[in-house]
Amino acid sequence: MTEAVLLVGGKGTRLQPLTINTPKPMVPAAGVPFLAHQLARARAAGVRHVVLATCYLADVFEPYFGDGSAHGLRLTYVTEDEPLGTGGAIRAATPALEAGPGDPVLVFNGDILTGLDVRQLLHRHEQAQADVTLHLTRVADPRAFGLVPTGPDGRVTAFTEKPQRPEEIVTDQVNAGCYVFRREVIDTIPAGRPVSVERETFPGLLAEGALLHGVVDGAYWLDLGRPASFIQASADLVRGIVHSPAVPGEPGEYLVLPGARVERGARLGGGTVVGAGAHVEAGAEIDGSVVLDGARIGAGARVRASMIGTGARVGTRTVLDGAVVGDHSTVGADNELRDGARIWCGTAIPDAAIRYSAV
Numbered sequence: 001m002t003e004a005v006l007l008v009g010g011k012g013t014r015l016q017p018l019t020i021n022t023p024k025p026m027v028p029a030a031g032v033p034f035l036a037h038q039l040a041r042a043r044a045a046g047v048r049h050v051v052l053a054t055c056y057l058a059d060v061f062e063p064y065f066g067d068g069s070a071h072g073l074r075l076t077y078v079t080e081d082e083p084l085g086t087g088g089a090i091r092a093a094t095p096a097l098e099a100g101p102g103d104p105v106l107v108f109n110g111d112i113l114t115g116l117d118v119r120q121l122l123h124r125h126e127q128a129q130a131d132v133t134l135h136l137t138r139v140a141d142p143r144a145f146g147l148v149p150t151g152p153d154g155r156v157t158a159f160t161e162k163p164q165r166p167e168e169i170v171t172d173q174v175n176a177g178c179y180v181f182r183r184e185v186i187d188t189i190p191a192g193r194p195v196s197v198e199r200e201t202f203p204g205l206l207a208e209g210a211l212l213h214g215v216v217d218g219a220y221w222l223d224l225g226r227p228a229s230f231i232q233a234s235a236d237l238v239r240g241i242v243h244s245p246a247v248p249g250e251p252g253e254y255l256v257l258p259g260a261r262v263e264r265g266a267r268l269g270g271g272t273v274v275g276a277g278a279h280v281e282a283g284a285e286i287d288g289s290v291v292l293d294g295a296r297i298g299a300g301a302r303v304r305a306s307m308i309g310t311g312a313r314v315g316t317r318t319v320l321d322g323a324v325v326g327d328h329s330t331v332g333a334d335n336e337l338r339d340g341a342r343i344w345c346g347t348a349i350p351d352a353a354i355r356y357s358a359v
């Protein structure tokens with residue numbers, strides 16, 4: 001049986017206001033909480049027991065996912081009273097683990113969408129006889145990630161989390177947020193205090209001569225930490241660019257959930273999802289966007305690469321491009337919001353108040 005720990009306790013600060021009322025893994029992507037896609041992909045890779053390491057807004061996970069049986073998994077919930085960081089959360093999950101000495105334990109960051117072949121990663125871990133095996137991916141700008149150079153045999157030679165100095169940028173290979181730990185390596189993480197697996201555990205293991213093995217993989221990969229990438233991930237799931245068994249429908253240019261109303265003459269595309277009870281009025285055009293449950297998009301509005309929160313209102317003829325409208329906010333008619341504009345939850349913007357906003 002394969003086991004996994006899913007790290008879902010972060011505050012999701014960079015995704016605000018989407019994460020004010022909802023922890024990041026519970027924000028809907030392609031019609032279901034993002035976490036449902038990760039669980040479905042883990043299930044498909046043979047994982048049968050998942051420990052959810054929760055902290056921020058911890059209470060909302062269990063009412064939705066229960067014991068996991070509806071998702072073909074067994075779920076155990078472990079909650080930190082105070083955030084213990086990535087390493088501390090993995091350590092705190094140990095009482096719930098069933099894996100024995102030598103067994104592999106998968107660990108996933110809770111905000112990554114990837115087409116990685118997890119079975120293959122487990123196989124490579126076995127072959128390398130590694131202490132920890134890390135999924136690595138190549139990115140154009142590695143500064144926001146953990147840098148992980150490797151030798152020709154895949155052996156990790158260093159781990160530099162979010163490099164500050166130009167001379168530290170020695171590779172475009174970054175930590176992709178999925179690891180295979182040998183079970184007993186987890187027990188070496190100190191208990192009961194905050195630990196960063198990236199800043200403390202991995203550099204410490206390397207200094208001790210442990211074998212960290214890196215697997216560079218070119219599969220689809222996206223960190224959903226920012227609104228633009230979250231919206232992109234949802235659209236890619238809807239269009240089937242990356243596959244998830246949890247998408248509630250066939251791949252296509254849009255997904256309209258049951259109970260939504262899309263009036264004739266409205267145009268949907270680019271992987272847009274329209275949530276339950278949402279209403280899209282005639283002549284509205286929505287491209288590559290996420291419209292959450294109960295939101296309303298006014299007649300003739302043009303919405304692109306944006307996220308409209310639960311119960312929010314977008315007025316007639318308003319233009320949104322790369323914007324986030326928080327839950328239960330109202331943007332009046334004839335506004336124009338672009339380039340990362342964020343409207344906080346419960347805000348009301350009058351008609352024709354904003355022409356353009358770059359944040």
Ligand code: GDD
Nearest residue numbers: 007008009010053083084085089109110111145146175223
């Ligand atoms: N339970 C718990 N407790 N979970 C936590 C905590 C905590 O204190 N802190 C963070 N997490 C979870 C987050 O919810 C997220 O799923 C995961 O750990 C990673 O945290 P992020 O805050 O998203 O980190 P990041 O994106 O800046 O960097 C991480 O991911 C990159 C890849 O996307 C690092 O692992 C980088 O090395 C990596 O390149």
Ligand code: MG
Nearest residue numbers: 111223224225
């Ligand atoms: Mg992240």
